[in-house]
Amino acid sequence: MAWSGARQAVSARGIAKSFGRQRALDGLWLEIPSGLTYCLLGPNGSGKTTFIRAVVGLLHLDGGDLQVLGQPVGEVARLYSRIGYMTQHKALYPDLTVEENMEFYAGLYGLTRKEREERMEELLRMVGLFNHRGRLAAALSGGMYQRLSLACTLIHQPELLLLDEPTVGVDPRLRQTFWEYFNRMAEEGKTVLITTHLMDEAEKCQRVGYMRAGKMAAEGSPEEILDQAGLQPILKLWLADPKEDAALLARQGYPAAVKDGAVLIKLEARSQVKEILGLVEPLDMRLVEPRLEEAFLLLAEDR
Numbered sequence: 257m258a259w260s261g262a263r264q265a266v267s268a269r270g271i272a273k274s275f276g277r278q279r280a281l282d283g284l285w286l287e288i289p290s291g292l293t294y295c296l297l298g299p300n301g302s303g304k305t306t307f308i309r310a311v312v313g314l315l316h317l318d319g320g321d322l323q324v325l326g327q328p329v330g331e332v333a334r335l336y337s338r339i340g341y342m343t344q345h346k347a348l349y350p351d352l353t354v355e356e357n358m359e360f361y362a363g364l365y366g367l368t369r370k371e372r373e374e375r376m377e378e379l380l381r382m383v384g385l386f387n388h389r390g391r392l393a394a395a396l397s398g399g400m401y402q403r404l405s406l407a408c409t410l411i412h413q414p415e416l417l418l419l420d421e422p423t424v425g426v427d428p429r430l431r432q433t434f435w436e437y438f439n440r441m442a443e444e445g446k447t448v449l450i451t452t453h454l455m456d457e458a459e460k461c462q463r464v465g466y467m468r469a470g471k472m473a474a475e476g477s478p479e480e481i482l483d484q485a486g487l488q489p490i491l492k493l494w495l496a497d498p499k500e501d502a503a504l505l506a507r508q509g510y511p512a513a514v515k516d517g518a519v520l521i522k523l524e525a526r527s528q529v530k531e532i533l534g535l536v537e538p539l540d541m542r543l544v545e546p547r548l549e550e551a552f553l554l555l556a557e558d559r
């Protein structure tokens with residue numbers, strides 16, 4: 257695999273955690289290489305938040321081995337200045353203003369006054385809260401609150417970012433800004449681990465892991481996940497005589513089906529488009545790319 261040998265930001269080997277009889281992590285194996293954006297997906301209750309809490313050292317694991325930035329997780333508290341964690345739940349002080357919340361976090365990490373002022377302004381502008389910096393956290397809208405949480409998480413320039421559903425409630429334009437920022441961080445060699453339920457966000461990540469019942473059900477780049485689910489692009493052709501042309505294509509080894517007057521062909525490779533166009537003359541055509549969402553729906557079915 258291309259990633260072997262790369263330095264791992266997080267390395268989980270068979271980690272387990274139960275809450276009573278509920279197995280939240282059930283022998284989870286997961287390697288997250290440094291310097292990329294990694295998206296963790298999975299249905300509600302599949303163990304994503306539990307995994308992140310384990311990485312931050314907030315859980316006592318029942319078993320397995322977990323290393324964070326090259327250290328055993330038991331030592332993770334020493335690495336807090338290098339880690340940024342944004343929880344899925346509210347973690348700001350409601351009776352402090354936007355600016356005061358940020359100052360509080362900056363103080364925790366021992367930033368100098370100059371560093372603090374520079375970082376605060378840059379981040380407040382990035383999350384679009386600069387003009388609201390005097391407002392109480394309690395008076396922010398849901399999306400604004402989320403944006404302030406992110407700004408606080410980034411104040412000390414962490415090299416490992418753990419973001420649990422950071423874009424919930426954030427409008428599309430700002431989500432775009434967030435993603436540009438995450439990609440820039442990865443380019444600088446930082447690692448960004450994100451959970452989300454939004455497939456268009458998952459498609460933006462370099463690697464994706466799909467959790468189910470406390471285990472990894474699928475893992476790889478978005479393209480690799482599509483392959484694992486057996487999803488291929490489909491060529492849709494509108495032909496003068498769909499039935500006859502479908503039969504002709506089938507005889508040439510291209511399994512074609514007629515649906516709603518169009519001929520559908522599951523491609524094994526994109527190069528087949530040219531071959532097919534040498535056999536039939538469509539009136540119109542469209543290449544339907546598979547979506548990650550379909551792959552996950554397939555992978556989510558118990559097989």
Ligand SMILES: Nc1ncnc2c1ncn2[C@@H]1O[C@H](COP(=O)(O)OP(=O)(O)OP(=O)(O)O)[C@@H](O)[C@H]1O
Nearest residue numbers: 275278279280298299300301302303304305306307
């Ligand atoms: N502190 C806890 N006490 C009891 N059960 C817990 C606790 N934390 C998590 N669980 C259970 O562990 C399982 C995994 O929960 P987790 O929060 O990790 O899921 P998730 O993948 O983050 O879900 P979501 O997409 O809804 O955020 C669930 O069944 C949950 O109810």
Ligand SMILES: [Mg+2]
Nearest residue numbers: 304305306344
């Ligand atoms: Mg969660």
